[in-house]
Amino acid sequence: MSDTLRIALAQLNPHEGQVRHNLANIRRARAEAARQGADLVVTPEFSIAGYPAEDLVRKPAFVAACEEVLAELAADTADGGPGLIVGGPWADGDKLYNGAFLLDGGKIIARRAKHELPNYGVFDDKRVFDQGPAPGPVSFRGFRLGLLICEDWWFPAVAETLAESGAEILLSVNGSPYEVDKHEKRVALAVHRVVETGLPFVFCAQICGQDELVFEGASFVLNPDRSLAVQMPHFAEAVTVTEWTREGEALVCTPQPLAPEPGRLESIYHAMVLGLRDYVRKNGFPGVILGLSGGIDSAISAAVAVDALGAPMVRTFMLPSPYTSQDSLDDAAHCAQLLGISCDSISIEPAMQAFGSALAPVFAGRQADITEENIQSRSRGLILMAISNKLGHMVLTTGNKSEMSVGYATLYGDMCGGYSVLKDVYKTTVFELCHWRNANHPAGALGPAGMVIPERIITKPPSAELRPNQTDQDSLPPYDMLDAILEGLVEGEQSVDALVAGGHDRATVLRVWKLLDRAEYKRRQAPPGVKITPRAFGRDRRYPITNGFTNLIS
Numbered sequence: 001m002s003d004t005l006r007i008a009l010a011q012l013n014p015h016e017g018q019v020r021h022n023l024a025n026i027r028r029a030r031a032e033a034a035r036q037g038a039d040l041v042v043t044p045e046f047s048i049a050g051y052p053a054e055d056l057v058r059k060p061a062f063v064a065a066c067e068e069v070l071a072e073l074a075a076d077t078a079d080g081g082p083g084l085i086v087g088g089p090w091a092d093g094d095k096l097y098n099g100a101f102l103l104d105g106g107k108i109i110a111r112r113a114k115h116e117l118p119n120y121g122v123f124d125d126k127r128v129f130d131q132g133p134a135p136g137p138v139s140f141r142g143f144r145l146g147l148l149i150c151e152d153w154w155f156p157a158v159a160e161t162l163a164e165s166g167a168e169i170l171l172s173v174n175g176s177p178y179e180v181d182k183h184e185k186r187v188a189l190a191v192h193r194v195v196e197t198g199l200p201f202v203f204c205a206q207i208c209g210q211d212e213l214v215f216e217g218a219s220f221v222l223n224p225d226r227s228l229a230v231q232m233p234h235f236a237e238a239v240t241v242t243e244w245t246r247e248g249e250a251l252v253c254t255p256q257p258l259a260p261e262p263g264r265l266e267s268i269y270h271a272m273v274l275g276l277r278d279y280v281r282k283n284g285f286p287g288v289i290l291g292l293s294g295g296i297d298s299a300i301s302a303a304v305a306v307d308a309l310g311a312p313m314v315r316t317f318m319l320p321s322p323y324t325s326q327d328s329l330d331d332a333a334h335c336a337q338l339l340g341i342s343c344d345s346i347s348i349e350p351a352m353q354a355f356g357s358a359l360a361p362v363f364a365g366r367q368a369d370i371t372e373e374n375i376q377s378r379s380r381g382l383i384l385m386a387i388s389n390k391l392g393h394m395v396l397t398t399g400n401k402s403e404m405s406v407g408y409a410t411l412y413g414d415m416c417g418g419y420s421v422l423k424d425v426y427k428t429t430v431f432e433l434c435h436w437r438n439a440n441h442p443a444g445a446l447g448p449a450g451m452v453i454p455e456r457i458i459t460k461p462p463s464a465e466l467r468p469n470q471t472d473q474d475s476l477p478p479y480d481m482l483d484a485i486l487e488g489l490v491e492g493e494q495s496v497d498a499l500v501a502g503g504h505d506r507a508t509v510l511r512v513w514k515l516l517d518r519a520e521y522k523r524r525q526a527p528p529g530v531k532i533t534p535r536a537f538g539r540d541r542r543y544p545i546t547n548g549f550t551n552l553i554s
Helices: 019-035 054-058 060-079 156-164 182-197 264-282 296-309 326-339 349-363 370-391 401-406 427-439 455-459 479-490 496-501 506-518 520-524
Strands: 004-011 040-042 083-092 095-104 107-113 138-140 143-149 169-174 201-205 207-210 213-216 220-222 228-231 238-247 250-253 288-291 314-318 342-345 394-397
Touching: 004 019, 004 201, 019 040, 019 060, 019 083, 019 238, 054 060, 060 083, 060 095, 060 107, 083 169, 095 138, 095 143, 107 138, 107 143, 143 156, 156 169, 156 182, 169 182, 182 201, 182 220, 207 264, 213 264, 228 238, 264 296, 264 427, 288 296, 288 370, 296 314, 296 326, 296 394, 296 427, 296 455, 314 326, 314 370, 326 342, 326 455, 349 370, 370 394, 401 427, 401 479, 401 506, 427 455, 427 479, 479 496, 479 506, 496 506, 506 520
Parallel strands: 004 040, 040 083, 143 169, 169 201, 288 314, 288 394, 314 342
Antiparallel strands: 004 238, 083 095, 095 107, 138 143, 201 220, 207 213, 220 228, 238 250
16 A cells, blocks of 8 residues: 555536537646656546536437546546546436546546535536435545545535445545635635544636636645645636655645735735636627726726727727717727727717607607616617627627626616626725736736826716716715625625614615615626625525515614
8 A cells, every 4th residue: 555645636627518618728737747757637517518507418419418528538548547526417317417537547436426416506416416415435446535526515415425335535526616715615624624624625626717707726735734735826727736655544645835816806806807717708708898988987998998908909999979078088089098999989879869859759848867878878888889789899888787786787787798797896896906907017917017097087076977966876875885784685685774783874774775675687687797795696596576574673
């Protein structure tokens, strides 16, 4: 029996459904691991298929394609090189499992099925998979590996079962989505599994953007003494070989230099960049376009787009109305100059006049109101979508979570588009991100270093400029107050009474709650956007549109 084992953790970026692409990715990782002398290569959850595959796994042809790739990878291991742990769908009679497979010597030498199936937030594993039995260890070249599939390690039962049946190490393969501050929670929870079992713990995760979800990687290893032996990078693909030695009855990992932990704003910014980059590239768009208004939301969205895709793939348009200030015109031009992108100007005044003339008979005798404001927004949306249709570039929307929460966004207007990087970012965080990006050049960013968002854009009062002298605070509470209330209502699911007891004004809370409740129909029609918080609109938070509940009771 050998006393040493070299395990490579392959932090990969899969392409959902592109099983041949994923096959090539896994093969490249295995070749790199072999060059580094690895005995075993561990890949993330569902690495053959991409996670979450959702209803793709209901297609027999897709499952068959994954099984073909699995057989090819198993055959690869006949070369005497490293073994492989890969993941994908496992059809067994009328059962379909989320499976993990141990490959060595040209064969599939062990299969394990996910036991704990998450059915909350963004997860619906119970809807598409059958529950696997409680797993036992798998044997690999003289070592007994306790293989867990993501959710299996979030509860103690599976890890304890593996420890009691002779596992020497807990190996967890994961498709765990990014949320701000989630990595710290993962490490803290892994410490519990180590304490409970006395075994070292390995967390191997994917790094990618998949529709609304981002997966940041950040794979890590804890030794039996709970010390952090390995920390792989956040938001970057990597293959890291870990070295294990038996010390008495325990397997111990040789410590390595730890990859740096990004701060809160840095991690949010990287998540926005990765989510947009993968969405655009994996869906084959030649680039993105957006309206650059001279305001803060469009400015940070443009910065993220340039950092994600590079300036040649980003085009912006200033779409002025008679209410657009000279400051906004200048600020949009300055922002585009700093980012190195074009900013063409197309006046919406002719469109406003055309709609006004067409609607005059119907609107006769009625005062101008929000209707005319929405026409401006919808004129801009129509122009951007026309450019998108003609050029093929995707429209990037620029609304933030504060606006989406209270319905301060126009259907078929500023909500037009294919993707939003700010959908789950509150306005107060938008301000923080602008300051952070001006002071930092993110690793891997394709945009310029230094200031990319003019200071006046950050400091001037936010305004939609749909009527003379308009500011957001004409009709909304100050953003620090609004966002605190929204976080209580959305992330905290608190009642009005609970928020009032926490120090907020009752009338203000009631007004915000009513706005939040009434805007559900708009959010149902919003484009996808990067998930940042534990309660992103969409798959995380699903409320009925027709809803008569009164949110007053704690």
